[in-house]
Amino acid sequence: MSTPLQVYEPFKAGLPPLRKYWRSLWARRTFISEYSRSELREQHFDSIFGQLWLILNPLMLSAVYFLLIVIIGGSGGSMRYGHLTASLFLFYLVSNSLSGGVKSVTAGQRLILNTAFPRMMLPISATVIAFFKFIPTLLVFMIMRTVLGLPFGWEMLWSIPIILIALIFSLGVAILISTVNVYFRDIASFLPYLTRTFLYLSPILYEASALKPEFRVFQNFNPLFSILESWSLSIVHAKTPDLSSMLTSLAWALGFLLVGTYFFLSREREFAVRL
Amino acid sequence: MSSLSVSNAIHKTGDLAVSVQNLGLTYTTAIDRRPTLKARVKSLGRGTKQTRVVQALENVNLDVTYGQVLGVIGTNGAGKSSLMRTIAGIIPPSTGRIEVFGSVSTLLALGVGFNPSLSGRANVHLGGLAAGMTRKEIEYHFDEIAEFSELGDAIDAPMRTYSSGMYARLAFSVAATVQPDILIVDEALSTGDAHFKVKSFNKIKELRSEDRALILVSHAMATLREICNDVAWLHKGKLVTRGNPNQVIDEYQEFLHLGKSSVIDEDL
Numbered sequence: 001m002s003t004p005l006q007v008y009e010p011f012k013a014g015l016p017p018l019r020k021y022w023r024s025l026w027a028r029r030t031f032i033s034e035y036s037r038s039e040l041r042e043q044h045f046d047s048i049f050g051q052l053w054l055i056l057n058p059l060m061l062s063a064v065y066f067l068l069i070v071i072i073g074g075s076g077g078s079m080r081y082g083h084l085t086a087s088l089f090l091f092y093l094v095s096n097s098l099s100g101g102v103k104s105v106t107a108g109q110r111l112i113l114n115t116a117f118p119r120m121m122l123p124i125s126a127t128v129i130a131f132f133k134f135i136p137t138l139l140v141f142m143i144m145r146t147v148l149g150l151p152f153g154w155e156m157l158w159s160i161p162i163i164l165i166a167l168i169f170s171l172g173v174a175i176l177i178s179t180v181n182v183y184f185r186d187i188a189s190f191l192p193y194l195t196r197t198f199l200y201l202s203p204i205l206y207e208a209s210a211l212k213p214e215f216r217v218f219q220n221f222n223p224l225f226s227i228l229e230s231w232s233l234s235i236v237h238a239k240t241p242d243l244s245s246m247l248t249s250l251a252w253a254l255g256f257l258l259v260g261t262y263f264f265l266s267r268e269r270e271f272a273v274r275l
Numbered sequence: 276m277s278s279l280s281v282s283n284a285i286h287k288t289g290d291l292a293v294s295v296q297n298l299g300l301t302y303t304t305a306i307d308r309r310p311t312l313k314a315r316v317k318s319l320g321r322g323t324k325q326t327r328v329v330q331a332l333e334n335v336n337l338d339v340t341y342g343q344v345l346g347v348i349g350t351n352g353a354g355k356s357s358l359m360r361t362i363a364g365i366i367p368p369s370t371g372r373i374e375v376f377g378s379v380s381t382l383l384a385l386g387v388g389f390n391p392s393l394s395g396r397a398n399v400h401l402g403g404l405a406a407g408m409t410r411k412e413i414e415y416h417f418d419e420i421a422e423f424s425e426l427g428d429a430i431d432a433p434m435r436t437y438s439s440g441m442y443a444r445l446a447f448s449v450a451a452t453v454q455p456d457i458l459i460v461d462e463a464l465s466t467g468d469a470h471f472k473v474k475s476f477n478k479i480k481e482l483r484s485e486d487r488a489l490i491l492v493s494h495a496m497a498t499l500r501e502i503c504n505d506v507a508w509l510h511k512g513k514l515v516t517r518g519n520p521n522q523v524i525d526e527y528q529e530f531l532h533l534g535k536s537s538v539i540d541e542d543l
Contacts, residue, residue: 004294004375004376005375005377006364006374006375006379007372007374007375008361008364008367008368008372008375009367009371009373010368010369010370011367024407027407028404028405028407030404031404031405034404035401035404038390038393038397038400039390039393042392107389107390108390110389111402111405112365112389114365114381114382114383115381115405115406116363121405183305184310184311184315185309185311186312186313187312190312269302269366269367270302270303270304272360272365272366273303273304273366
């Protein structure tokens with residue numbers, strides 16, 4: 001008798017067999033790229049005006065915030081504006097991943113009820129989409145910092161590992177929030193409050209170094225703090241970021257990814273009956 | 276987990292296609308159709324139950340061999356759909372083991388089209404990729420799918436503009452066209468207009484072959500009598516009997532105290 005092509009058995013410790021899961025996830029990477037592409041096309045981000053909108057939105061936002069900090073803080077300067085814009089762009093990577101990820105599982109209902117596939121493809125696609133939206137903003141920033149006359153240097157290359165860390169973090173939160181949304185379908189309506197809070201708690205409207213000592217404590221509870229701090233140092237100031245702050249960001253990112261993945265995988269079995 | 280990965284093995288009649296061993300399935304489901312944090316917070320301290328445990332299948336043993344056309348019957352909530360989902364690998368079993376010896380294509384209640392804002396074409400591609408097919412395989416089948424579904428130009432329109440019949444036609448076309456070793460159809464023969472119903476019925480008949488296994492869930496007894504060469508009757512998660520279609524269906528209809536009537540026989 002031939003060996004079975006597929007064997008389905010009860011999960012051990014509530015988790016699917018991980019190696020098999022990973023293999024079938026890897027085999028479906030074309031789904032992830034195809035899905036992100038069709039989704040972006042559907043949102044018209046493949047057209048010039050669509051791309052323009054993508055850039056225009058955070059650009060206008062950074063202009064508004066710049067106005068705010070000039071009026072309230074009484075200080076401007078090209079460095080300040082560069083910091084604000086670059087930080088907002090990276091923040092948007094995380095926030096887009098979060099808002100795209102939250103409904104990724106519930107919106108994939110038909111697919112989940114009809115097809116056997118590693119469900120994690122859905123939040124992963126959301127993060128990939130957020131990343132594709134991030135790329136043009138990065139290009140715009142490079143042009144902008146040239147115009148603003150910010151210093152260039154090799155230290156700016158530190159921004160590459162930082163983007164990677166930010167991606168790991170974005171993926172972690174997307175996976176986590178997509179699972180939570182299966183159980184609480186209204187979680188998406190709380191997201192704006194959450195992102196707004198973290199926007200103000202993070203060194204975006206202000207520089208990390210300018211934070212008052214009594215507020216330093218927030219730094220420890222905000223996973224985005226050290227990511228954004230290192231980001232601004234490398235890409236805006238062209239300085240080498242603090243190693244300890246890079247490691248802290250990586251720890252946060254990996255922590256979120258691990259917790260999110262565990263939570264997702266341990267609940268994944270239920271998705272088909274909960275949707 | 277791949278359900279549609281192509282197997283090149285040639286299957287002979289009588290070879291095992293699906294082996295279900297001591298299958299049990301229990302799951303917890305939310306009582307609310309759309310559970311929210313708001314509702315949960317508001318009912319805090321009330322002690323109202325949020326979830327319900329469902330024992331969908333219990334100790335089911337079922338072997339399906341190639342060349343077999345198995346009809347699955349039973350009242351609502353008998354566990355038919357749960358059984359199909361576990362065989363397709365959509366819900367992992369709680370106890371027991373399922374072995375599948377071939378590629379599986381499923382046509383379960385909801386069909387394709389997971390993103391209504393994307394076109395039918397994009398949805399077919401994405402559905403195929405999710406099921407583990409390659410781009411090439413999908414390209415190869417796509418024209419046939421589009422033609423069989425009779426959607427015409429609508430294949431490139433967003434699926435939210437489709438009528439339920441169009442949805443169903445596309446779903447059926449995908450499942451029936453990809454030439455799976457094992458085809459699972461869950462109450463989907465009853466979709467579309469009369470013309471398409473006949474067409475899909477004929478397609479199923481055409482798909483019956485020596486090297487394929489078909490599993491059909493249906494309430495349309497006349498159809499099952501005509502197509503199947505084997506029928507299994509599920510009741511409350513347990514397998515009641517299995518065997519000759521006419522015999523099992525007669526027993527089932529007797530159990531329902533209905534006898535033969537045109538309403539049950541009708542292809543709903």
